[in-house]
Amino acid sequence: MGIDSSMLKNSKTPALSRAIAILDYIAKEGTCSALDIHNALEIPKSSLYVILDELCDAKFIIKNEQGNFSLWLKLVELSSHVLDQIDLRAIAKPFLTELMEKTGLMCHLGILNQSQAFYILKVESYSTIRVHSYEGKALALERSGIGKCLLAFQPEQVIQNVVKNLKFVAKTPTSIASESAYLQELELIRNRGWSFDDSEDVEGVRCIAAPIFNLKGKLEAAISIVGASMQIDDSNKDEFVRLTVQCAQKISNQLSLRTGNI
Numbered sequence: 001m002g003i004d005s006s007m008l009k010n011s012k013t014p015a016l017s018r019a020i021a022i023l024d025y026i027a028k029e030g031t032c033s034a035l036d037i038h039n040a041l042e043i044p045k046s047s048l049y050v051i052l053d054e055l056c057d058a059k060f061i062i063k064n065e066q067g068n069f070s071l072w073l074k075l076v077e078l079s080s081h082v083l084d085q086i087d088l089r090a091i092a093k094p095f096l097t098e099l100m101e102k103t104g105l106m107c108h109l110g111i112l113n114q115s116q117a118f119y120i121l122k123v124e125s126y127s128t129i130r131v132h133s134y135e136g137k138a139l140a141l142e143r144s145g146i147g148k149c150l151l152a153f154q155p156e157q158v159i160q161n162v163v164k165n166l167k168f169v170a171k172t173p174t175s176i177a178s179e180s181a182y183l184q185e186l187e188l189i190r191n192r193g194w195s196f197d198d199s200e201d202v203e204g205v206r207c208i209a210a211p212i213f214n215l216k217g218k219l220e221a222a223i224s225i226v227g228a229s230m231q232i233d234d235s236n237k238d239e240f241v242r243l244t245v246q247c248a249q250k251i252s253n254q255l256s257l258r259t260g261n262i
Helices: 005-009 014-029 034-041 045-057 073-083 087-103 145-152 156-163 179-192 237-260
Strands: 061-063 069-071 106-113 116-123 195-198 205-213 219-228
Touching: 014 034, 014 045, 014 061, 014 069, 034 045, 045 061, 087 106, 087 116, 087 219, 087 237, 106 145, 116 145, 145 156, 145 179, 145 195, 145 205, 145 219, 156 179, 205 237, 219 237
Parallel strands: none
Antiparallel strands: 061 069, 106 116, 106 219, 195 205, 205 219
């Protein structure tokens, strides 16, 4: 949960709280303007521009040619120190590297943190066709392959609580446009054991994802392969699904072995 405007007003360290709130807002909303931040967080413009300048100087955010802000390198550097300590990444990486070599596609490992999904590992492909992504990227639960997969295997009450707060925006012609259709999609994912993003978030980009479970059968994470529509099509989709599910099962087995030996 981020810091809202009421919490900012009661903060004992307003400058720090405002900086954290700005970073949190940009992380959730993506590239945005100073006006967007001002309207959302109600930070006085005089203070806002000072904090934005400081965050830019420290490389926490970057300002583009249009004057809009997005997260930048310092956050990646800091997060990498934390992410390197996550054992799941170490377990998954060799298997995802093998999956990348078999499919020729970029691979990801993602987790669900409360009601938000994130990539915590990316294995880049050798292909000249590149899809933009990065470790730490927040994912739309209603439009991404990993996001749908992560939510599908949650307890029913968690699903209901999360879904009621989702906004079904048709970013592409294939985006899921309603809560009922989304719930049907989650049921389909649970039944078949994998999810598919058919260019629902970015037109022309497809994704196949599969769940990772721990020794107790609880969902820990999900993996995915990502590629352009010309890379994932009807001729290879079934084989890519098989390889992705197989990879997820290998990671689940290895995770269970590690957990069982502790």
